[in-house]
Amino acid sequence: MNIKKYLLALGVVIIGLGLFFLNYSNSAAEESVTTVKINDVVNTAQASQGNHRSLIVFFTRTKGVYAVGEVPIGHTHRIANYIQEATGADMYEIVPEKEYPNEYRATTEVARAERDNNERPAIKGSIPDVSQYDTIYIGSPIWWGEYPMVVRTFLDQVDLNGKTVIPYTTHEGSGLGSTTAILARQFPQANILEGLAIRGSNADSDAAKTAVQTWLQRIGVLGQ
Ligand SMILES: Cc1cc2nc3c(=O)[nH]c(=O)nc-3n(C[C@H](O)[C@H](O)[C@H](O)COP(=O)(O)O)c2cc1C
Known part of the structure; x- marks a missing residue:
């Protein structure tokens, strides 16, 4: 019984860590997309400023x-x-x-x-x-x-x-x-x-x- 509880808790921790890393890598990807967008905006602003x-x-x-x-x-x-x-x-x-x-x-x-x-x-x-x-x-x-x-x-x-x-x-x-x-x-x-x-x-x-x-x-x- 104790072992079952232990395995269940371990499972929860592993899934939690998995979700955490998945989320992190997603936000890292989003961040790089955002960076590209910001650069685009700067370039456009420079070009339109002329x-x-x-x-x-x-x-x-x-x-x-x-x-x-x-x-x-x-x-x-x-x-x-x-x-x-x-x-x-x-x-x-x-x-x-x-x-x-x-x-x-x-x-x-x-x-x-x-x-x-x-x-x-x-x-x-x-x-x-x-x-x-x-x-x-x-x-x-x-x-x-x-x-x-x-x-x-x-x-x-x-x-x-x-x-x-x-x-x-x-x-x-x-x-x-x-x-x-x-x-x-x-x-x-x-x-x-x-x-x-x-x-x-x-x-x-x-x-x-x-x-x-x-x-x-x-x-x-x-x-x-
Ligand atoms: C009246 C006339 C004279 C040309 N004389 C020359 C020339 O002496 N040497 C040359 O390399 N090209 C000559 N060309 C070709 C043009 O310089 C060339 O096609 C140019 O890229 C055309 O540019 P555009 O489309 O901005 O008018 C002549 C073209 C025309 C229409």
Whole structure:
């Protein structure tokens, strides 16, 4: 009888201990889930707070794109988005007053004429006041080895001297082309950082997103 009572008490203790440990491990698991959630909240808060001392400028096209025709988001726009996700910076898209043709070939002809005549096609809407920014990312596809002339229109209307200027391009072989040289000539007092060139056909990829993050770390914009 005594032994039965003893075994019963032992059983109760073992089950109790079992429940205790089960509960502990559950709450430990819950705690780690909560930690992840808290981190998410912090990250979201930082992203939504944004970084309003930096501006990501870009020009892009979704029609007449080399090799693919029409795309839902322009190649350079994708790179701009990756930079925005990483930095929380403000964004501004250069939109030309007059649309380019829908076909690639026809666009190259219009673009070549604009370049040969050193034109400055009008920009739709107003240009942001860049005086409130310390850092300006200038993003563009490469056209005929350099900036499309509508990007030159933008550059003529702002003063980036004294600012940190960061070029990035998408292209199909020309890399940064002469974009960095153009910026250096136009804004001799700007601090022009190493630019990033991504092949347009690779812009919609994890590899491109990673390349953007690695580059931002290398040039000191993001923590290592
Ligand atoms: C008018 C025109 C001229 C181009 N010239 C070049 C060039 O000289 N070198 C090059 O590598 N790519 C050139 N490309 C390809 C674009 O730079 C490339 O497709 C880019 O990723 C397009 O980006 P977007 O979708 O943001 O406009 C040219 C494309 C167009 C439409």
